[in-house]
Amino acid sequence: MAQRSSPAAPRQVLVLVLCFLARTAAGVELSVNNRTANFTLSTEPGPSVSLSCLVQDSSQAEELLWYRGEGKVDLKDGNKVNVSHICISPVSESDNGVTFTCRLTRNNTVQVSVVLDVRFPPSLGEDEAVQIEEGKDVTLTCNTKSNPQGQTEWYKDNAAMTLQQDRHRLYRTSEVFQLSIQNAEKSDNGTYTCEVTGDPSWGVIRKDFLLIVEDKKPVFPTEAVIAAAVVVTITVLFGILARRESIVKVW
Structure with a gap:
């Protein structure tokens, strides 16, 4: 009588294979730039950054994978077996906070990650002259994106600003710092300075805005001007027609 094969046999084989793979991968380590644990790498925009991933404690050829984020x-x-290199060139501000991960192909749990810490000062740009008509609103904007994020302040004519709750508004994000002035007055004329301090290597970074509040321009009633133009045009046309009729009668 034929014996039925036990369904447990394939399962046992699968378990043995998984256990074997787990044991063979358990002793394998990866290192990136000679570090076996996750780490942060500080750098600056411009120069290139090289990352080298090395397989350690393995008696066989191991294939490697690199990820930028996901x-x-x-x-x-x-550039895949046992040793793998990648180069980020040139490093830019957009690389700040990006994670690069080296993984073992056959076991993605074996990995080392590197987070780029790209340090850069804010680029405020050139000084500006801003003209605004009296009674209108104006917004002065500083591009303050930096790493690390700096502290920001506004000054008027080299003195700390006294903000009026009903006329002045401050808006601050990780990338911009704005001063809004509502219903501009002649007394708002002056030099406004956006100042950023942070990393000691930057010093103090400033940008000046020369605000010029011009006299309010007279407002002409548009409808009245249009009506007057229509009347003048019609009068001229009638004059031309009348003159033409008189010329015809003479002939």
């Missing part, structure tokens, strides 16, 4: 990095065939 996206896989394309590697050449000769």
Whole structure:
């Protein structure tokens, strides 16, 4: 009588295979730039950054993967086994906070991650002259994006500003610092300074705005002007027609 094969046998084989893979991967470590734990790498915009991933404690050839954030990095065939290098060139401000991860292909739990800490001062730009008509609103904007984020202040004519709750508004994000003045007056004329302090290597960074409040321009009633123009046009046309009729009668 034929014996039925036990359904437990394939399961046992699968368990043995998984246990074998777990044991073979358990002793394998990766290092990135000679570090086996996740770390942060500080740098600046411009220079390139090289990351080298190395397989340690493995008796066989191991294939490696690199990720930038969640996206896989394309590697050449000769740059995947046991040792793998990537280069970020040039480093830019947009690379700040990006995570690069080296992983073992056959076991993604074996990995080392590097977070780029790209340090840069704010770029406020050139000084500006701003002209505004009396009675209108104006907004002065400073681009204050930096790493680390700096402290920001507004000054008028080299003195700390006294903000009027009903006329002045401050708006601050990680990238911009704005001063809004509502219903501009002649007394608002002056030099407004956006000042940023932060990393000691930056010093103090400033940008000046020369605000010029011009006299309010007289407002002409548009409808009256249009009506007057129509009357003048009709009068001229009638004059031309009348003159033409008189010329015809003479002939």
